[in-house]
Amino acid sequence: MDYIQTEIDGIWLIEPKILNDARGYFMETYKKEEFDRHIGKVDFIQDNESKSSFGVLRGLHYQEGDTSQAKLVRVVQGKVWDVAVDIRPNSATFGKYVAVELSVENNRQFFISRGFAHGFLVLSETAVFSYKVDNPYSPSTERTLNCLDPDLSIAWPLDIAHMILSEKDKLGRSLKEIQFA
Numbered sequence: 001m002d003y004i005q006t007e008i009d010g011i012w013l014i015e016p017k018i019l020n021d022a023r024g025y026f027m028e029t030y031k032k033e034e035f036d037r038h039i040g041k042v043d044f045i046q047d048n049e050s051k052s053s054f055g056v057l058r059g060l061h062y063q064e065g066d067t068s069q070a071k072l073v074r075v076v077q078g079k080v081w082d083v084a085v086d087i088r089p090n091s092a093t094f095g096k097y098v099a100v101e102l103s104v105e106n107n108r109q110f111f112i113s114r115g116f117a118h119g120f121l122v123l124s125e126t127a128v129f130s131y132k133v134d135n136p137y138s139p140s141t142e143r144t145l146n147c148l149d150p151d152l153s154i155a156w157p158l159d160i161a162h163m164i165l166s167e168k169d170k171l172g173r174s175l176k177e178i179q180f181a
Contacts, residue, residue: 001028003038006098009091010113011084012039013100014072018107027107029074030132039111042070044132049076052122052129056164057156059119060085060145060172067138068114071131078127079103080120081157085145087178088115095175097154117145121156121163146172 004013016027035042052058060083063069073082085097101123102108112118120129147154147165152175156163 001031001034008084008086008093008096008098010086010088010115011098012111014109014111016107016109029109030072035072042072042134044070044072044134046133046136047130048133049128049130051077052127053164054122054125055158055162057119057121057147057169058129058166059083059169060117060147061119062087062117062143062145063135063138064141064143067135067141070114070134071112071118072109073102073112073118073120073129073131074107074109075102075104076128076130077104078122078124079105080122080124080127080129082110082120083118083147083154084110084112085117085152085154085175086115087117087145087175089179091115094179095151097152099154117143119147119169121158123157143178144169144172145178146174149174151175 002015018025018027080102082102083097083099086093
């Protein structure tokens with residue numbers, strides 16, 4: 001696998017090596033020793049998966065404090081626009097984001113350290129999104145950053161009129177609200 005550090009410390013793009021032949025393909029999606037050597041030790045404790053339809057935007061979600069989660073995400077069906085926003089209070093890149101297209105065709109993975117809000121927008125008819133986390137889900141500390149906050153200026157590749165958001169995601173806090181919370 002190739003580990004590519006993005007412009008924001010703590011966010012990595014991972015590109016697997018794919019072995020193709022007449023039968024199909026084979027690839028490693030996670031190898032602890034290699035991951036630890038490139039990114040650092042992360043103790044993943046749970047795998048999650050969701051399926052969503054075209055235009056569904058999930059996020060930008062995060063958990064506060066000690067319940068914050070690191071994530072290793074990938075798409076096993078379809079295509080998404082995946083976004084991680086730096087919400088670490090003393091970070092030089094606070095409020096900046098990295099966005100990548102993840103698809104079953106490119107087989108990329110995205111590693112997001114603790115201290116980031118994360119979300120994705122489905123660009124295909126449906127998408128199955130799979131991810132590892134290093135902390136259990138904590139409803140009491142889960143928060144939502146407004147994915148349409150003008151201070152973030154996220155370049156979503158779909159018009160807002162075609163996006164489907166949950167009520168919780170529509171009520172997400174602005175960057176200014178979390179910055180001074």
